[in-house]
Amino acid sequence: MVVKNICCIGAGYVGGPTCSVIAWKCPDIRVHVVDKSELRIKQWNSEKLPIYEPGLEDVVKECRGRNLFFSNDIEMAIKEADLIFISVNTPTKTYGIGKGRAADLKHIEMCARKIAEVAEGNKIVVEKSTVPVRAAESITHILSANTRPGVSFQVLSNPEFLAEGTAVENLLHPDRVLIGGEESVEGDEAVAQLTWIYNHWVPTEKIITTSTWSSELSKLASNAFLAQRVSSINAISALCEATGADVSQVAVAVGKDSRIGSKFLQASVGFGGSCFQKDLLNLVYIAECLNLPEVAMYWQQVTDMNEYQRTRFAKRIVECLFNTVTDKTLAVFGFAFKKNTGDTRESPAIYVCSHLLEESARLNIYDPKVECKQIEHDLTSAAVTSDPERVQQLINIYSDPYEAVKDAHAIVVLTEWDEFISYDYRKMLSVMKKPAFIFDGRKILDHEALIKIGFHTETIGKRFSRNTLLRASGDHFPSFSWTL
Numbered sequence: 001m002v003v004k005n006i007c008c009i010g011a012g013y014v015g016g017p018t019c020s021v022i023a024w025k026c027p028d029i030r031v032h033v034v035d036k037s038e039l040r041i042k043q044w045n046s047e048k049l050p051i052y053e054p055g056l057e058d059v060v061k062e063c064r065g066r067n068l069f070f071s072n073d074i075e076m077a078i079k080e081a082d083l084i085f086i087s088v089n090t091p092t093k094t095y096g097i098g099k100g101r102a103a104d105l106k107h108i109e110m111c112a113r114k115i116a117e118v119a120e121g122n123k124i125v126v127e128k129s130t131v132p133v134r135a136a137e138s139i140t141h142i143l144s145a146n147t148r149p150g151v152s153f154q155v156l157s158n159p160e161f162l163a164e165g166t167a168v169e170n171l172l173h174p175d176r177v178l179i180g181g182e183e184s185v186e187g188d189e190a191v192a193q194l195t196w197i198y199n200h201w202v203p204t205e206k207i208i209t210t211s212t213w214s215s216e217l218s219k220l221a222s223n224a225f226l227a228q229r230v231s232s233i234n235a236i237s238a239l240c241e242a243t244g245a246d247v248s249q250v251a252v253a254v255g256k257d258s259r260i261g262s263k264f265l266q267a268s269v270g271f272g273g274s275c276f277q278k279d280l281l282n283l284v285y286i287a288e289c290l291n292l293p294e295v296a297m298y299w300q301q302v303t304d305m306n307e308y309q310r311t312r313f314a315k316r317i318v319e320c321l322f323n324t325v326t327d328k329t330l331a332v333f334g335f336a337f338k339k340n341t342g343d344t345r346e347s348p349a350i351y352v353c354s355h356l357l358e359e360s361a362r363l364n365i366y367d368p369k370v371e372c373k374q375i376e377h378d379l380t381s382a383a384v385t386s387d388p389e390r391v392q393q394l395i396n397i398y399s400d401p402y403e404a405v406k407d408a409h410a411i412v413v414l415t416e417w418d419e420f421i422s423y424d425y426r427k428m429l430s431v432m433k434k435p436a437f438i439f440d441g442r443k444i445l446d447h448e449a450l451i452k453i454g455f456h457t458e459t460i461g462k463r464f465s466r467n468t469l470l471r472a473s474g475d476h477f478p479s480f481s482w483t484l
């Protein structure tokens with residue numbers, strides 16, 4: 001069999017960009033992306049795509065209607081396809097056994113059942129969603145229990161490693177493509193087919209093949225390792241603030257060791273996004289279920305440290321603003337979980353803002369890409385507040401950062417958008433309440449310059465001795481009992 005038709009179930013942050021790039025690089029293959037959401041499909045077929053990713057619009061415009069199609073006709077797409085990607089969401093369970101930790105596989109199961117119900121002929125089913133190890137076994141079970149004469153399936157694991165904001169670049173130049181398959185003649189043939197698709201643009205040496213279970217676990221492990229690096233440098237940032245060391249300098253020194261490497265050592269207000277927290281919790285849950293409590297505790301600490309970092313930053317804002325933010329206006333720069341995306345899932349901004357709102361601060365929020373209604377939804381959802389009306393009164397969403405800072409007591413930077421670096425902060429200072437504060441939760445601004453023009457400046461992992469104002473808790477360093 002040569003793959004001529006691909007179907008992708010799930011037109012989200014993974015399914016959309018991944019299949020757009022496949023269609024672009026494989027003009028000989030027809031790619032049909034389907035979703036149960038009519039709105040999402042309508043957006044994929046419109047001028048304004050449902051997600052913002054640099055470079056994506058050009059790719060979609062070139063391929064859409066040629067060999068890339070978006071529709072809600074899931075059954076038709078499954079029937080026509082030789083290879084089916086499952087790219088649906090696998091969020092943390094919010095109910096029942098494993099609530100708050102296990103991955104919710106209901107969408108995966110629905111896809112497997114739908115494929116079993118309507119598929120004709122031989123199909124390769126590819127698990128692209130991030131799933132717990134051995135999920136492919138369940139998919140295979142559902143498919144084989146419902147098989148009909150003349151229909152056969154091979155299930156592969158092909159986790160996606162793209163990061164939002166750089167999805168197109170990551171897909172075009174992946175560090176590796178991972179394919180896990182059954183160790184059998186049919187399994188090898190299916191792996192060869194998927195390898196052939198990637199080989200249209202990815203060199204063979206970058207395509208790793210493993211057993212299905214190793215592939216599934218490698219995805220969870222990769223995200224856990226990345227998140228662990230962020231939590232590690234954030235833990236060091238707390239030590240820096242307490243001792244007078246500078247976390248940026250420490251990160252450079254540590255990262256120069258080629259065994260450690262310099263990437264993912266940017267201290268911050270904490271990691272966000274739809275993956276790290278969910279996949280860590282899933283790993284913890286799996287370890288607990290396998291009676292490996294020490295392993296579970298180890299990885300749990302990575303997410304605990306992240307929560308500590310967000311809370312620590314929010315508390316520091318209140319503390320610096322003379323221990324009260326009640327009725328004070330704070331301009332929040334950035335709401336997305338990282339730059340170059342409009343995605344707010346698990347954004348640290350949600351946690352920091354909700355802490356400040358609890359303290360009755362008024363928030364003027366500006367983000368270049370996040371929709372106004374998304375911010376309102378995130379801050380008024382039941383998981384965040386029991387009083388959505390009160391929150392609604394305390395927040396204002398702005399489309400101009402210069403408007404957002406008028407009469408504000410402080411600016412709080414929560415996403416590392418490039419445009420924040422080049423603002424005219426002198427102009428902003430002139431319309432703010434004095435003393436004016438700036439809290440850089442992403443370490444992107446020129447702090448020395450801000451101090452020079454008169455901002456009281458605070459950031460992660462560094463204390464500024466030249467700040468004129470004393471911290472409410474006292475600006476003297478503690479005497480270290482372990483020094484001479």
Ligand code: NAD
Pocket residue numbers: 009010011012013014015034035036037040074087088089090107110111128129130131160161162163164274275
């Ligand atoms: P998403 O929520 O953006 O998209 C999932 C889509 O699947 C939604 O549009 C939803 O309507 C659709 N869907 C759900 N059930 C369906 C069904 N039965 N039939 C048809 N459509 C259905 O999710 P995402 O961010 O694209 O993530 C998808 C998977 O990829 C997750 O397992 C995630 O962990 C993993 N992943 C995500 C990223 C990322 O950066 N977002 C990166 C790597 C891996």
Ligand code: UDX
Pocket residue numbers: 160161162163164165223226230263264265266267268269270271272273274275276337338339
């Ligand atoms: C992550 C993985 O990187 C990707 O491989 C996987 O497929 C999906 O999950 P993503 O969540 O999109 O990607 O973004 P990523 O760049 O990993 O950043 C995650 C969070 O960590 C962001 O909030 C980011 O701001 C934060 N981060 C990242 C830091 O705080 N410091 C760093 O040094 C790196």
